[in-house]
Amino acid sequence: MNSFSKLRFRQSIFAKFTFSFIIVGLIPLLALSYISLNTFSNYLERYAVTNFEQMLLFASKNVDDLYTRYNNESKLMYSYGTNKGQILGETIAAQTLEGDYRLTRTVDDFLQTVLYTDRHLQSVFFVFPNGAYQTVTKQNRTFDFRYQFPDREWGEVLQQNRNLLSYFPTHLDNYYLGSNQQVLTFGRNLLNVVNAPGVEGEIVGSLYMDVSMGAFDEIFQQMMLNSKDVVYVLDQNNRILYSSDRASIGQTYVQKDSNEYYRMQKDNANVAWKIVGELYKDELVMRTRKIINTIAIVVGLCIVSLILVAIWFSRRFSKPIRSITREMAKVESGNFDTQVTVQTADELGLLSRGFNKMVVRLQSYIEEVYVAQIKQKHAELNALKNQIRPHYLYNTLEVIRMSAVANDDNEVGDMILSLSHQLKYVLDYGQETVALQEEKTNIEQYFRLMELRYGEHKLSMDFRFEGDVLSCSLPKLSIQPIVENAIYHGIMPKSGKGTIRITAEELADNLLCVTVDDDGVGMTEETLHQVRQKLESSYSLDSGGSSIGLKNVHDRIVTLYGPDYGLEINSTKHIGTSVRMVIPLGEVNASAERHNS
Structure with missing residues (x-):
């Protein structure tokens, strides 16, 4: 393109309109998109971290409740009564001294009761002071009698915590034949406190309860973790009692690289455990990036659409001007x-x-x-x-x-x-008739003026259009005078806020019905009768009166469509007024469409 062509292009109205449209629309759109994407990205990241922290806090409370639940279940030993009217500790102490053969049956009944109080209990043991024990388990598993139960360390822990619930880190219940489940074991001593001073009675046995990992799964499955997000339940020695990564259970916890993970910790109130969550940063960013990419694509499409609309609008606007310019040059030359x-x-x-x-x-x-x-x-x-x-x-x-x-x-x-x-x-x-869409737009502009003048506390408007009525034709400026009449004679005299509802619908016999309702002061029967008479009379519009606008609209409808059409008015004092306009249903003709475009 030579310099003369470039100069003409720069001086053309098409180029000016196109570049102006693009600059005015594109630069704010790009700036707003950049700011919005950065803000949204930071918000998503903060939201994900905060949400994960809240879920971790909720899980910590549930773990506290879990410990409290099994603590209470272990105390059933002190409230469980036998058929002799004695509590369990007293009965076991007496039957042990007397060598009563019913001791086995009494303990077995108690163990069955404890086992089925909770669905996550897998097995329950009762160990007597002489080393003998009884066990009850679900799934009809067989105990391996070659196994020394309980471990010596477990017994030492219970001796140190005579009156408290103790726990033993997660392990495999391989003391049952063919079983290899991970369980967490709770233990508590049973003291015979009936004839003992204070609460330091004789130990008559120890209760052990194996709890499956399903009790923790039920708590943490609601956290909706990503594939590399991990949660841990740790004891005071940082041993992993539970983890969403099953392979790490039973090991000592090692903190992951802080550059790759967000780490959060919540301490438990009832037991010296802590809940640790590690949120993988890359997966969080990846999920955020997918959303941002989607938004970026939408913004890109908007930019392309803006450019296309700018070119189309500029060409459509400048083409007639260029055509007139060419013809003017011909006339200037004498043609x-x-x-x-x-x-x-x-x-x-x-x-x-x-x-x-x-x-x-x-x-x-x-x-x-x-x-x-x-x-x-x-x-x-x-x-x-x-x-x-x-x-x-x-x-x-x-x-x-x-x-x-x-x-x-x-x-x-x-x-x-x-x-x-x-x-x-x-x-x-232009034409005498326009599309209902254009009339609606004009009413909205008029109502905006009234709303700015009197305030939103005074006026409100509601449009209810059914079907595809927006493309139907009706006389130009036929609804606005009705709305104006409703505002000044219906809503303004009313104390408080008023509402105008405009309804458009298709009727049978190929008719269009437009109704303007207001909840204003309404009219008396006498006033309503006078207004109806004015509509049907042939009095001059110059005579004045509050219904001059309605009379004008009514006469135009009659002139365009015949005496069978026009306005119908109904009103009730202190209730409101309804003006109904019925005209033949029709589409806006081609010339009107060209004019309105």
């Missing part, structure tokens, strides 16, 4: 046999039609007297000025609005913007 193709009904369409009319008339003027030609040209130029004035008015209002926004008076800016949209809708040249 009056040219016409501009009119494709839209907006200001550019008005300009194109005006140009075509100007060319036709200019050609006829050449054949007329010079003075008449000049007069006609002045008339044509005045016509063009009148067509351009609405556009000048919109631009002026936009300048005022931007000045208000620059002075931080956003409310005034919003009001001017809403007013600008309304003026454009009212002053726009």
Whole structure:
């Protein structure tokens, strides 16, 4: 591309519109996306760590409850009564001295009771002071009598903790034939405190309970760990009593590299255990990165869409101008046999039609007297000025609005913007009927002005449109006067907040029904009768009255569709007013669509 072509491209309105649109939209989008992605990434990471810490705290409380539960179950020895009316310790002491053959049956009944109080108990032992023992187990397993039970160290621990519940680190229950389960064993001495001073009675036996790892699995399975996240239950010597990594159970805990893991620890209140959680950083970042990548793809699609829309909008806006420019060059050279193709009904369409009319008339003027030609040209130029004035008015209002926004008076800016949209809708040249979607947009702009004027505490609006009614046609400015009437005569006199509900629905017989309801002060039967009479009468609109807007809409509907259509009004004092408009159902025609685009 040579320098002259580049210069023309830079000076073209298409290039200016395209680059302006992209810069105004793209730079804020990129900046906002960058800030949002960084903020969201940090938030996700903090949320994951905090959530993991909360789950660890909850698990720590449940482990405390687990220890308390088995502590209470071991104390059943002191409340278990026999058929002689004695407690277990007293009965065992007496039967041991007397050599009662029912001792085995008494202990067996007690062990069965304890075993089935908890589903995670796998086996229960009762060991007598002379080394004899009895055991009850689930799953009908067979005890290996070659095994010396309990270990000597277990007995020494119970001797040191006469009155307390003791635990023995996780181990394999290989004292049962063919069994290789990991269990944690709790133990407690049974003291005969009936005839002993204080609570330092004679030890008449020891109870041992094997608890499966399922008791801990039930607590930690709710934490939804990633594949490399690990939780541990450690004793005071850092021995691993339980871990989500089963291979590490029974070993001494070694802390992992802090650069790869977030490490959190919670101490238990009822036992000298601690819960340690290690959250793998890379998996956390990877999960966060997947979400961020998804968001980045969406942002990228938005950027591409923005560029495409910018090019399409700029081309669509500049193409008619370039066409007019080319035809103007022909006219300038003296060729009056040219016409501009009119494709839209907006200001550019008005300009194109005006140009075509100007060319036709200019050609006829050449054949007329010079003075008449000049007069006609002045008339044509005045016509063009009148067509351009609405556009000048919109631009002026936009300048005022931007000045208000620059002075931080956003409310005034919003009001001017809403007013600008309304003026454009009212002053726009075009068809008598428009799509319901356009009428709805105009009502929203009008209601925004009323809301800014009277406050959100006073007014609210509710749209209820059924089906595909937004594309249906209706007379332009047919709903807004009804809404205005509802605000000033229904809601404003009311104390407190009022609501206007607009409903659009298709009726049988190919009809469209639009209803405007308000919960304002309503009308008496006499006032309602007078309003209905005004609608049906032929009185002049200049006569005034609160229902002039309703009369105007009613007359337009009758003129367009016939006397079978129009407005129906119902009202109840202190309840509200309902205005119902029924017209034939129809779509917006092609010329109207071109105009409204």
